[in-house]
Amino acid sequence: MTALLEVAGISKRFGGVTAVRDVSFSVAAGQIVGLMGANGAGKTTLFNLISGSFSPDSGRVLLDGREIQGQAPHRICRQGIGRTYQIVRPFPNLTVRENVAVGLIFGAGRHGRADLRQREDEILEETGLHSLAGQRAAELTLAGRKRLELARALATSPRLLMLDEVMAGLTPAEAGRALEMLQSIHARRGLAILVVEHNLRAMMQLCSRVVVLHHGEKIGQGTPEAITRDPAVIAAYLGAA
Ligand SMILES: Nc1ncnc2c1ncn2[C@@H]1O[C@H](COP(=O)(O)OP(=O)(O)O)[C@@H](O)[C@H]1O
Numbered sequence: 001m002t003a004l005l006e007v008a009g010i011s012k013r014f015g016g017v018t019a020v021r022d023v024s025f026s027v028a029a030g031q032i033v034g035l036m037g038a039n040g041a042g043k044t045t046l047f048n049l050i051s052g053s054f055s056p057d058s059g060r061v062l063l064d065g066r067e068i069q070g071q072a073p074h075r076i077c078r079q080g081i082g083r084t085y086q087i088v089r090p091f092p093n094l095t096v097r098e099n100v101a102v103g104l105i106f107g108a109g110r111h112g113r114a115d116l117r118q119r120e121d122e123i124l125e126e127t128g129l130h131s132l133a134g135q136r137a138a139e140l141t142l143a144g145r146k147r148l149e150l151a152r153a154l155a156t157s158p159r160l161l162m163l164d165e166v167m168a169g170l171t172p173a174e175a176g177r178a179l180e181m182l183q184s185i186h187a188r189r190g191l192a193i194l195v196v197e198h199n200l201r202a203m204m205q206l207c208s209r210v211v212v213l214h215h216g217e218k219i220g221q222g223t224p225e226a227i228t229r230d231p232a233v234i235a236a237y238l239g240a241a
């Protein structure tokens, strides 16, 4: 069976730094895969290569078996890959609802004017933002901005949702709510998720499989349980030998 997403031997250099080196992995439809690695391991660069923000120096990215590497981000988004940004970037002067509407209009879904409002309501409900719909994005707390980042990505109707540290900076209670939110969104929509998160507990609960990067290279993959027992992963990432 063709994977929803296949990353095949992808590399990206920035000057003398090889941020991602010959990385391959795949994500099946509906699967949740985690991407782990210390700061600077290449996780965000890999997201940028998949979502079209960067072109790879070599290697391929396939969506439903078709090559998409090097295409513009909006074209990749319309084919069903939605993402959040580690540094959140909603339109600060638009309201929460307007930010969601932008995602609906520019994403993969086809919505008439009539059902736009209803789709906005659904996404605001799913992400717990309904009571904040009229607020300007700039007025939100960090937790609120992270949820809006998720709402904007969901609004593009992704089949693959890529989440870059949506729990970073949240309190344990907020992170717990974010985890439940992601689990219920996954259960309801059945979409595939590629998730970067430093919160190990959240990764264990969310992911059926984890890929580990170290200095831009893939050093392991497996179930979260197996990965946390893998000596190479422990040495490189968890810092113990
Ligand atoms: N736009 C860029 N220009 C130059 N170097 C970059 C750029 N983006 C990332 N890097 C470098 O690539 C490496 C991987 O970074 P990144 O993908 O952000 O790691 P992670 O998200 O795992 O923390 C780092 O050495 C970083 O400095």
Ligand SMILES: [Mg+2]
Pocket: 043, 044, 045, 086
């Ligand atoms: Mg990063």
